[in-house]
Amino acid sequence: MLERLSPFFSRAVVRAVVIAVVTLFVASALFTPQLNPVTRGSFLASVNVGPVWGELVQWRVAMIEARNELDGWPKDIHQYAPRIANPQLRVTSPRPNVLQADIAHNPELGKLAGTQVVVELKPGTHTWTCRPGNPPIPPGYLPINCLEGSSDDFEPVKPAPDADPFGWLRSLILWCGVIFAAGAVVWVVRHPMIGAGQLRPARLRRTPLARLPQIDRLLRWLRRLEPTLLAADIRMVDWRRAVACAQATGGERAPALARALAERVSARCQPSTDWALPGQVFEWQFPPDLPVSLDRCLVFVPTPASTKPPCCASCVPRRRAAMCCSF
DSSP states (O other), X not given: OHHHHGGGGSHHHHHHHHHHHHHHHHHHHHHOTTTSTTTHHHHHHHHHHHHHHHHHHHHHHHHHHHHHHHXXXXXXXXXXXXXXXSOOEEEEOSSTTEEEEEEOOOGGGGGGTTOEEEEEEOTTSSEEEEEEOSSBOOGGGSBTHHHHSOEETTSOOOBOTTOOTTHHHHHHXXXXXXXXXXXXXXXXXXXXXXXXXXXXXXGGGGSOGGGHHXXXXXXXXXXXXXXXXXXXXXXXXXXXXXXXXXXXXXGGHHHHHHHHHHHHTTOEEEEEXXXXXXXXXXXXXXXXXXXXXXXXXXXXXEOTTOSSOOOGGGTGGGOTTSEEEEO
């Protein structure tokens, strides 16, 4: 059973699933925020905050009219309740001149659901004070009088100056930043080309030559080339020489490889002709101060199609005084 399911858990399938999930998350937050679990609460609250406060204003106006009619605060406020088609508030009066509004536990109200606000009328005036209840309404959805202390009852309710109708969008940008930052870290650490070099820099020395140009581009793009080479104890000049050698193609590859290897031992490299071999032959001349009893040697670089380099014995008879090295 597990063997049949193993193709569905391959690296390519997992990568595709992760990309699809992230794309769905971002797209739903942008185009259908009411369906996204992260942005749903803020979006629904911003849509319904107007009707909720409009309903509270109707209660305030009704209580002002009842006070003017009775010349005092009514004992039963529900006898003077305004007619509202679909009420979202449960309004009570814990003491005279005070209204306590509990917002319904309706999931369609988003962050407003289940919160409370308390308004108090100053005697002899049309001015109300406001404060968050328990649990409090989020600050971004409070009217201006809850922040400035009071407002006239018959003035239209203004939105709070710091209310952010695009708060859900700011949350979306923040979440996207976190997701992409985490994805970038995973990409760097798990990338098949540069991941091993980041976790274990010493492995960079054993990287196949053909991969060096791509690794060089990736590390330069990430601005991680110098730190990675420093951790791997590789000189920049040696790295550039290796990359240039790997980038050489056709007839330039063999001379570039021979010269790069010769510079490692401070030897002078020049081509050696008249060899009937499937590749190119070069002569290395060593400096006199090199601590070896050898002044020169022959280096054979086979062509990529050659699977078996020739034996050194085949080149020794033509240059008996020289040694032959095959790469």
